[in-house]
Every structure is written in C-alpha cells, then in structure tokens.
Amino acid sequence: MLRNLRLAARMLSKTPFVTCIAVLSLALGIGANSAIFSLFDQMLLQPLPVPSPEELVNLGAPGPKMGSTQCSQAGSCEVVFSYPMYRDLERTQTVLTGLAAHRAFQPSLAIDGEPLTGQGVMVSGSYFPTLQLQSAAGRLFTVADDAPVGANFVAVLGYDFWRDRFGSSPSVIGKTIRINGKAFSVIGVAPKEFSGTTLGVRPTVYVPISMRAVIEPGFTNFENRRAYWVYVFGRRKPDVSLAQATAALNALYRPIINDVEVPLQSGISNQTLARFKARLVTVNDGRQGQSSTPENAKTPLLLLMGVTGVVLLIACANIANLLLARGAGRAAEMGVRLALGATRGQLLALLLTESVLLALIGGVASLGVAHLTLKFIGTLMPSNEVGALVFELQGSVVLFTAALAVVTGLVFGLFPALHSTRSDLISVIRAGAGQLTGGKAATRFRATLVTVQIALSMALLVSAGLFLKSLMNVSRVDLGLRVDDVVTFGLSPVRAGMDSTRAAVYFTRVQEVLAAMPGVTGVTSSRVPLLAGQSWGTAVHVQGFTSGPDIDADSRLNQVGPGYFQMMGVPLIAGRDIAESDLHGGARVAVVNETFARKFGLGRDAVGKFMSDGENDSLTVQIVGLTPDVKYNSVKDTIPPVFYFAARQDWSIGELNFYVRSSLPVAQVMASVRGAMKALDPTIPVEDLKSMPQQIRENVFLDHMISILSAAFAVLATVLAAIGLYGMLAFSVTQRTREIGVRMALGADAARVRAMVMKQVGLMTLVGGVIGVAGAFGIGQAARALLFGLEGHDALVFSASVLLLSAVALAAGFLPARRAALINPMQALRHD
C-alpha cells in the first residue's frame, strides 16, 4: 500500500501541469459540492445537539382557526396551538417524557444601561428538561420557573451571547438585565452547541413563556382558546412509536376540541364547523427542531446540489479521460508488470491508488474552494439570515469532502484502470510500446464522456439562463415606489420599557429630528416594514360589502406616517395622503389600494366610503384616499388588498419603521441617523438600519443567490467540458498522427483534415446538445416554482444556450483541428 502510494505520488509529480489541471478541476468540482452540502447539512440534515434527538416530535394543529393566529419562522400557521390547549395536553399526556412550548420574540435588551438588540425565545418550563440539556453555567428553567403567569423574572442566556458579552464569566449568574424594559435575573447559560430549536433564530436570551404579558404589554391571550401562537414539541418515551404517540395525543385532543372549543366558535358556517370538529393533532419527526427554513430552502438547495453534482461529474469525466490517456502511455508498463507476475488486482490497486490520491489532493484543495464559496454565499444572503448559518467548514463537511474525494477517485478511476490492465498484453510486450489506447472501447468511452459533458453543460447553461432571465424579470418589477435614495430603520421604544403613549410622543419627535437632518428631503414611517417579507392581515367591514360566514373579507394593512405616499413617490388616484392633522382622537381615516377597492366593490368611488377592521363592524373609519397598487411585503408576490391607517391615530403602537430620503451618500445618512437617534434617546437601539435598495435586494436574495450560483457553476461546467473536449481531441489527433499522415500522403488537403476533426466535434456537440436540451427542458419544468415571469421552456434562453455551447465546443475543437491540418506527412509516417 505504501509502495503504491509512493509510486502514485511519483507518477503525479512527473507531469505537474496535467496534475495541477486535474487537481484544480477536482477542487472546483468537489469544493462547490462541499459548500452547498454545508448549507444542505445545516438546513436539512443536522439534528439538534441534544441527547437522543430521534425521540423528539413536533406537534401540529392543522385545520380552521377562527380568531387570531400568529406564526413565525418556527413553522407555518397550520401548526400553532393556543396556550390553553398546550397546557391541557401537557397536563394530561402520558406518551411523552415532556411536552414543551416556545415562541420567538424580538427583545430590546439593556445591560448596565447599554441598549442591545438580539433574539429572544419564550419557552415553557419543560423546554430544557424535554431537550435533556445541561446548563453551561448556573441552571436552566424548570417547570417551577414557568408558573404562575407573570411571576418569574428569570432569564437564561444563549452561550454565544454569554461568551461574547460576558467573556464566559460565571459571575453573570444573578446579574440583572433588562428585557423590554423589565428587570430579569440571569439564572443560567444554555449549553455551548445549543442555539435554540428553530433554525434561523439564535437566541440571545430565553425567558419563561408565562412572562409574555410582561415583555409584551397588552398581551392577554393566556386563556384565549381562539388565539393560536404557541409552537409545541415533545420527546417520545423510548418504547412509544410515532403512530402510538399520535393516537394517544388525539385521544386527548379530540374531546377538548369537541367539548370545550366547539362551543366557543360563532359566526362560522356548518361546513367550517364540521372541519373544525374533525381537527387532529399531527405528530412528526422533530429531531431537527421546528423551523420553516428547511421547507423553504429544500427546493433551491436540492437544485444547487444537483447543479454542483453535475459540475463534479463533468470534472470527473475530465479526470477519467486524463487517466485513460495516461494509461495509454503506460500500457507497456502494465504489460511488463503482468508478465512479471503481477495479478490484475494488484495493478488495479496501483492505478486506483493513483486516482484516489489525485482525488484526495483535489479534495484537500477543495476545502479552500468550499471555504471561499461559502463566504461568497454568505455575502449573497441577507444579514438576518446569515446569523442562522455557519459559513465555515464544519466537521461533517470535511468528512463529506473526504468521502466524496475517495468515491470520485474510485468510480472515475475504475474504467481507466480496468482498461489499462486488460490481460491481452502480449502485443504490448512484443512491440515495447502501447497500442492499447487506440482500442475501440477506449475511444468510444472517451467520446461518450465528452458527449455526456456537453449534454450536462447544456442542461446547466439552460437552467442558469432561465434563472438569470428570471432575476432580470425580478429586477424589472415595477414596485410602484421610488425609494432609491431612501434609508430605513426600526425603533421599538416599548420594548425598551417606554409605555405606548410616551412612545407616540417619541415617534413624533423622531420624525422632527430626522426631518431636520442636513440633506434630508423627506421622512415618513410605517408599522409593517416595506418589502421586508412581513405582513399584517385582518378581516374588514366595508360600506356596501356584505360579510358572512366563509366570505373572504381579509385584507393586509399597515399604519403609516403623514405624507407616506408622497414620500414613497406614489401618486394617489383619488383623495388625499395621510396628513399631519390625522391625530389620535380625531376622525379616523384610511387610504386603500386599487385591489382593496376592487375586492370590496368600491371601484373608483372608494374615497368617502367607510370601513372598520377586525370584528368591529361599526364602519367608523373614512376612506380618504385611493392609491395605485404598490408592492407591500414582497417584490415577487401579487399585490394583495391593502388599507393604510394613520399611525398617529393609534397610541398603542410600540414600534415603527422610519424612511429617510436624502441626497447625501447612504453611509453618511446612516451615520447621521445613528448619531441623531442616540442623542434623542440612547436607551432605544436603532434596528435594521439599511438602504431601501438593500432591503429590496434582501427581499429577493434567493433569486439573486440561485441565479448567481447557477450561472457561476454553469460557466465552470462549460469551461471544464471545453477542457475535456479539447483534451479528448488533442489526444485523438496524436493517436491518429500516422493515419492522418497516410491520408495526407494519399491526397487529403489541410481543409479536409481539419473538417475531419471538426466533424467529430460537431457530432458530439449535436448528440450532447440534443440530450442536454431535453434534460434542460425537464429541469426547467421542475424549477418553475423558482422562476419569475417566464416559463421553464423559454425559447430565447434555450437558443442562446445552444449558440453559446456550440461556439465554445467549436472553439475547443479548433486548436486540435488546426494541429491535425498542420501535420507533416513525412514525419507522421515515421510516428510510432
């Protein structure tokens, strides 16, 4: 084995240029796979770092939910429970060793007077015991810390926060920190590897879920069975199967639904009531925690894994071709070895050692490629998503890389090795030179490899073209807004301990301070941040629109500051903008968009009509303006019906997002905003400060990421395929030197010889191209959900890809064809 390794190293070092090209190809192919695998692993494969994660189960409560529903990154609105239902199940269930509840929140933290932002999770007392975690310092919550409601001002810190902010000092235990303005005592630190149960949320702090009303003043839904906001998971007892757990939990759930909750429902049709009565708890594998990220990321990641897999296949085809060519030069050596008594197995071991060594060197180099690719992907992702993932090489990725390298070396070294060690070697020994490589099998294999490379490249080029065109369509979407020179940020004074009445005064002051900053030409605000992926919806009552059971009366809403539409560059169709005079206590006003007016039968006569939101059917809000449809929370989504209330008419608003238009450079405006807000109130942190173009880019980051990565990988694949085509043809010309010499001696001119080689190129390109186009058609259909504004069979993209690949193939074939045409017949006839 050692001898084989030594010989393999010697062989590779003998042709450093070729080895470097091979290693580079492999490094790019394996590295791209490792980088995407790193994300795949983190999002879709890694279990929670807790004992026996396979015992964890996620509970869901699908079915109609009348009342209010709050869902978040931990999962869809289908799976949330009401708090009383969670407590009922927790108290009565017997098939689980624990049933835990959690919900993320946005905390405003203050430590020794210094304001900080972070992420928080409200958890039940059973949360840490169910996960079977031990604290890194102090202690974790127990059931006793979670009752009664509003009584336990205790907090557990996330490990990273403890390490970074407190230098891992044990003296933090007992320290008081302020969470949303309330004093909490730190009782412990979560373990090192644990960062919550929701991918995308890395908690800075954990508080008991029973403290929600304390950290979110005004929350009153602990007893409300029609308020769904709790995410629930449990741990199966070791001898209980998933099916048994499901059956046992439903045996408890169904009576509660039918006996306790059905009587609470009103104003719904019999059909909806029947569906409500039929609701069942779902119990699913919970080893990866609860998060909507895997579901959202699955398709793009699978697509990118497929793309990088294809890139690796193309790189490996080059390696196989290289090994075949190298095997040709060593045919005589293999013959000698066989004649001296080597078995075929021994020679296979030798050759496979070489290919595996080559792949391993490529694998080591690929770690650098993977590292850089991950860093690059990190720059493509929005800042709030970046924190959820690790863009470093983890142990699992290194193992994956090593395994991939070994498999690559074995699989793609096998045919060349088998071919080079064929037992019919007597002629080689007689002649003393290798004639094996001219064998039809090897020639066919090499041509097939190159044809497959062309097919795969074609498929990748088309898919990359589709994504690039989709991205172009996304970037051309008319948002209906003019926000190029606008900076946005959020403020949450209520979370810093300010009551909402004072907050309203504070927000007015903020508007004044911002408007007075040098270079500022406009300021406004909104409760729901514009184009940030968040939305807020409610049912409405509209003058002239008949509501009733099962009639869709839902609309999105926002609360906005004075001059909102003017500031955003939206010319109103009718009526007026939200004005400075629309204040608390005055007549309530609204602006609605065209879709709203259409949905609720208002048409162009919306202005002057009355409406109301929620279950209030008093129609006390007058519509004063009709706005064109402008994008709400997503660049790509269809614009929903939206109504806008005046933010200053609602004194319960605890947080607002501000927009500042300025002619000054963005960085300068941001610095001014930070300084001005700190001077106004240093205890209230500025959140998510960024330019609106950046916010819009982050809104479509997935399109950017898929387009850029797939384009980069497609270019890489095409270059690799071109190298493969060039190498195959160059080798073929060398092999056929004597034949070409004979042809020329018999009267073939240079053009005919050139045409002979180019015909070979044309045939492989044609066959590979047709197969590739067929494959690309399939990919286009499969990726339709990720495309925007085009079909998966876009003719322009397909045509451009065919032209591009044909040009690359012809260019790759030109040099060998030219070399063939320049062969001197006299020299060629002496060629051996």
Place this chain on the structure above:
Amino acid sequence: MVATATPLIHMQGITKVFTTDEMETHALQAIDFDIAAGEYVAIAGPSGCGKTTLLSILGLLDAPSGGQYTLAGQPVAALSAVERARVRNRQIGFIFQAFNLIGDLTVAENVELPLTYRSDLTPADRKDRVARALGRVGMSHRARHYPPQLSGGQQQRVAVARAVAGDPAILLADEPTGNLDSKNGEAVMELLQELNAGGATICMVTHDERYARHAGRQVHLFDGRVADAAASVTAMA
C-alpha cells in the same frame, strides 16, 4: 553444462490458431518440445515462424489452442489467471528485446518489482535479492539510477537482473540482443552463458544464428513447426 533427463518443460502437440473474421492462421502446429533443468535452449527461425508465439505460451502470457504443456511437472492448462500470474512470478524470468524497464522506477526498484508481487519475502529479503542480482550482472553501482540514464546494454543487464532476482526455474529471453549493438549483444550473450553455467535454465528466442550458437541446443521453427533440433555444444541425453 550437461542437462538432466527430467524435463522442466514438457510440450506435446501444442498448437496455436489465431482466428479473425476472415481466416484462421495456424501460428504453431503440433509442437513437441522439452527443456531439461539447467539446459540452455535457443529457439531460432525466420521472422513469422512462431518463435515469439511459442515463447509467449512458454511464459504463460498466452494459452495454446491445443496440446499439453507441463511446467516443473505441473500441467498449466487449467490454471486460473491468478495462478498463472503466480507461476510467472515464481518460476519464470523474462528478458525482453526492448528491455521493458519501467522508466519511473530506479534500477533497484525495477529489479525488486517481481519480488513485490510475492507475499513470502520480507523487505530485507527483497533488498538482499536485489543486491545479489545486481551484483551478478555487474550493475550494483547503478542501483539508484533510472533506466533512461543507462545505455542499452546496461538496461538489458538490469533486465537480466530483474529476471533472475526471484530465482526462477527458467529464464525466457525474447531476442535479448535485438535492440543492442554487436558489442553489447555479445556482452549480454556472455552474461546468459555465465548464468547458465551457474545452473540457470534458459530458453532464448532469436533469429540470429550467431547468438543461437551460444545455446547448448537449438530448436529451429519453420511455419509453426519444429524443423529440427540440433545440439550446439552438448547433445541431449
């Protein structure tokens, strides 16, 4: 050197037919042929007479189409590929016309090569055998060199060392002087004679009568048949 009566190699009725789509070529026909241990036999004949085909069959590189071949008392027809490789490795030493040294291995590594395919030798045993083999052909001082750094004659000496390193039952030499000038050719012939004098059994294929006369017995082939057998120095017992 007087040969013993027990044949090391016994061939009876050996035929070899090469078949293509269009025709059959009878390369060897009804070859009856023995080589005794310690004998030095030259197989001679014009180009295309079947010399190399016969040597390939003798060396288990090729199988006959018919007839019986016994090597050291063991019929070889039914041997598997692995068993044939083992016989080639342990009992046969090859010397090729084109030397067939591996350019990426040093002289010592080339000589060691057949020994590395054996599991019964320790690294120390192998080194010892390599040193002795190189000593026998006078190439010890070139052990660390690579084949391209040697002259043709020196390369063939190394090839002889490689052939004898495993103490095979027989040395098969295929035109061992074919790629050498006359001076180096004579030197290699002398080396083979020395080896034979030391007890080595040798079977050499050559088309050159001058070199064939170095052997103790000549077997002439013509059109795939044994034309005659003549003793050069000592008659067969």
